[in-house]
Amino acid sequence: MAGGIRLDLDGRPVAPLKICMIGAGGFIGSHLCEALMWETHHTVIAIDVSGDKIEHLLKEGSPWSDRISFHAFNIRHDSRLETFIRVADLTINLAAICTPADYNTRPLDTIHSNFVDALPVVRMCADYNKRLIHFSTCEVYGKTLANFLPRDSLARQDPRYFVLKEDQTPYIYGPVELQRWSYACAKQLIERVIYGESMENGLQFTIVRPFNWIGPRMDFIPGIDGPSDGVPRVLACFSTNLLRGEPLKLVDGGRSQRTFVYIKDAIKAVMLMIENPERANGHIFNVGNPKNEATIRELAEMMVDVYSRVSGEPIPETPMLDISSQAFYGEGYDDSDRRIPDMVIIQRQLGWEPQTPLPDLLEITLKHQYLTYAAAVKASMAAERAD
Ligand code: NAD
Ligand code: UDP
Numbered sequence: 001m002a003g004g005i006r007l008d009l010d011g012r013p014v015a016p017l018k019i020c021m022i023g024a025g026g027f028i029g030s031h032l033c034e035a036l037m038w039e040t041h042h043t044v045i046a047i048d049v050s051g052d053k054i055e056h057l058l059k060e061g062s063p064w065s066d067r068i069s070f071h072a073f074n075i076r077h078d079s080r081l082e083t084f085i086r087v088a089d090l091t092i093n094l095a096a097i098c099t100p101a102d103y104n105t106r107p108l109d110t111i112h113s114n115f116v117d118a119l120p121v122v123r124m125c126a127d128y129n130k131r132l133i134h135f136s137t138c139e140v141y142g143k144t145l146a147n148f149l150p151r152d153s154l155a156r157q158d159p160r161y162f163v164l165k166e167d168q169t170p171y172i173y174g175p176v177e178l179q180r181w182s183y184a185c186a187k188q189l190i191e192r193v194i195y196g197e198s199m200e201n202g203l204q205f206t207i208v209r210p211f212n213w214i215g216p217r218m219d220f221i222p223g224i225d226g227p228s229d230g231v232p233r234v235l236a237c238f239s240t241n242l243l244r245g246e247p248l249k250l251v252d253g254g255r256s257q258r259t260f261v262y263i264k265d266a267i268k269a270v271m272l273m274i275e276n277p278e279r280a281n282g283h284i285f286n287v288g289n290p291k292n293e294a295t296i297r298e299l300a301e302m303m304v305d306v307y308s309r310v311s312g313e314p315i316p317e318t319p320m321l322d323i324s325s326q327a328f329y330g331e332g333y334d335d336s337d338r339r340i341p342d343m344v345i346i347q348r349q350l351g352w353e354p355q356t357p358l359p360d361l362l363e364i365t366l367k368h369q370y371l372t373y374a375a376a377v378k379a380s381m382a383a384e385r386a387d
Helices: 027-039 052-057 078-085 109-118 118-125 178-201 232-245 263-275 295-311 325-329 344-350 359-387
Strands: 017-024 041-046 068-072 090-093 129-134 205-210 246-251 257-259 283-287 293-295 320-323
Touching: 017 027, 027 041, 027 052, 027 068, 027 263, 041 078, 068 344, 078 118, 090 118, 090 263, 090 325, 109 118, 109 178, 118 129, 118 178, 129 178, 129 263, 178 205, 205 263, 232 246, 232 263, 232 295, 232 325, 246 295, 246 325, 257 295, 263 283, 283 344, 293 295, 295 320, 295 359, 320 325
Parallel strands: 017 041, 017 090, 041 068, 090 129, 129 205, 205 283, 246 320
Antiparallel strands: 257 293
């Protein structure tokens, strides 16, 4: 496919683009780089502090090796950023601290990463008249209105109180003491700056709000390819528990609800944004799968079941246990109760719809986790016992 003629949604050929991708070595960035190398003729200037997750794309002699270059640096301290934004047609900014365990324990780093460090990127795109695709988050919506209605209120079933619409839903956060919301506030403020730059200075932008994209290469397994005291997002936390044969920990009973979308479905939405600027510019897009809703307890039950099938290991006697958010995350944690994306805008502008049901995406992901990590986790546990 790479090198062939690509058409946009209106049947016009898509010219080859030079893309400056910041945060290209992360979970989403690695899948986006794969799609861009394997399916298109576009060129990527990949920036990240670490390139481990895209190492397989950087091998010399691969058919796309002249279309991707990796630059290991921190955008906070490096003047190369400006050069790369200036020579590119499009900048995609994925760089962020985006793990909830950091929001309440490292609120300053969280705000700096999601707002202060993103600000010069927005400014440079506006100054050099370059298009920007900026990654925000579904977390900007905070809690739902339904969460504040009486338990027995029928209005709790009314989608107007819980479906999250880009251009209508108000944002509801907790007080400053609940520092969980430092991330949402920082992302919201950078969205408002981008919107202001567009209105006042003509910046061409698209904002993406991912709703729990999951799949292989998400985060890390503590002690194997990340710090042993690190706390990744829920998929990697539960994967770690399964690989170690430990109970999955349900924070505050696992009552919160999420919708999960398969990373490869979500990447198709981003590709449509990249190649259809006339349809994507000036828009904020929810990208999620409203059909894949589960409580965290239900997610845990499914993962226990699927993991037992893919690993051939029996389901442990105590597969899950409850833990308070205070014990798991510490002071200042709070939670989004429910996240259902409204899909009207993305369907209207880009005709995108996610395809993969939750059981299928868990099967693919847990097979990957087992094949990638099971042997290393066993060896690490044996070494722990020997110490
Ligand atoms: P990730 O942590 O895997 O990727 C972020 C990457 O940015 C990392 O590789 C990190 O090294 C890099 N980075 C951070 N600061 C940097 C800096 N100063 N200089 C250079 N590189 C830097 O996270 P992800 O899941 O791939 O998320 C990407 C974006 O999408 C983030 O902006 C995040 O807020 C947003 N998002 C993702 C999800 C999801 O479901 N995965 C949900 C909501 C929002
Ligand atoms: N969670 C959990 N156990 C874990 C990790 C997370 O119960 O080991 C919960 C967390 O409290 C939240 C949900 O899972 O309600 C999703 O957490 P994640 O870290 O994926 O990020 P979020 O969706 O909140 O941004």
